[in-house]
Amino acid sequence: MELAEAKQKFIEAWGKLGSEWGINRTMAQVHALLLISPEALTTEQVMEQLQISRGNANMTLRDLINWGLVEKQHRSGERKEYFYAEKDVWYIARQVAKERKRRELEPVLKLLNQLQAVEGDEQDPEYKTFKTSVTDINKLATNVDKTLETMLKAEENWFFGSIFKLFK
Amino acid sequence: MELAEAKQKFIEAWGKLGSEWGINRTMAQVHALLLISPEALTTEQVMEQLQISRGNANMTLRDLINWGLVEKQHRSGERKEYFYAEKDVWYIARQVAKERKRRELEPVLKLLNQLQAVEGDEQDPEYKTFKTSVTDINKLATNVDKTLETMLKAEENWFFGSIFKLFK
DNA sequence: TTAAACTTTCAAAATTTATTGAAATATACT
């Protein structure tokens, strides 16, 4: 396979995977493009390579910066901004985990805790089933949350390290 | 908080979480509704409670069955079909993990393996960066895949058990 | 201060995804 073709496939696959997991396809594609670029790229280059508009490129790059996956670079003597993606895969995984935990897991946990406090008749099957389901989900979500917390605190590659060894 | 209000909030939150993770909002809501229902419900009841059309209810229930989260029940002397959601949260988590692994992780792994075989000039930074990124992602994805595999084989609650103990 | 270079914004348009509802199909009972 040619490098050019491989790049194209990688970008497409990353975009598809992103969209299946609730991440904007274009954002995932821009991230993929920057990931495989040895040098930082300009907005123009991103627009050109992915055939997207200036507005789209600008917003997407801003989002990627907010996710902590891309950084702006300045070059002396130049007005243009350059965008560079962090290449460390373990860092990327942690960053994504951190953001999704904050944006999605934590709000749900907060609600689950409130819902657990609902009052009702212990004899009522509707009440009992609701309470049991909410409590069980809350337990699992709390464990996921704590585990992510530990993962985020760990400086090194927690996944490659301690966990995976459990399974040879 | 009233039980009725709590139910409503739970269904909304589950729908929102689902849509953030690439799962159709309605499907997540129907799942939530069945999860907190002590008894199996009919298509009519699902339509009524979530204010959705017959076609939508039917397709969504079929999808939930395909995800292995809901089962059809028949009652003697009745023509209607009843739908019941598995209540075991650990079972649900494993089922979702299993399906997403099969539908999304495995196709990506297959591609990454192909992309790793791309030929090129070792001196070319474009080639080197591409290869390194793809190889690193492949390593992480392979580890995630193997870990999920182990999780799926484990009959018992792997998460509550061995893993979580690592972090006290 | 002016102007060129570059970035940001956002309403409108395009695209994608989800939903409806009525017709077609299937099922079970008499």
Add this chain to the structure above:
DNA sequence: AGTATATTTCAATAAATTTTGAAAGTTTAA
């Protein structure tokens, strides 16, 4: 076989999301 009841399908429609592109805003340097 006929009929009432229930389920499935899918083209049309609606809703949600994404993208565009041109205008407004900002920065830099002469």
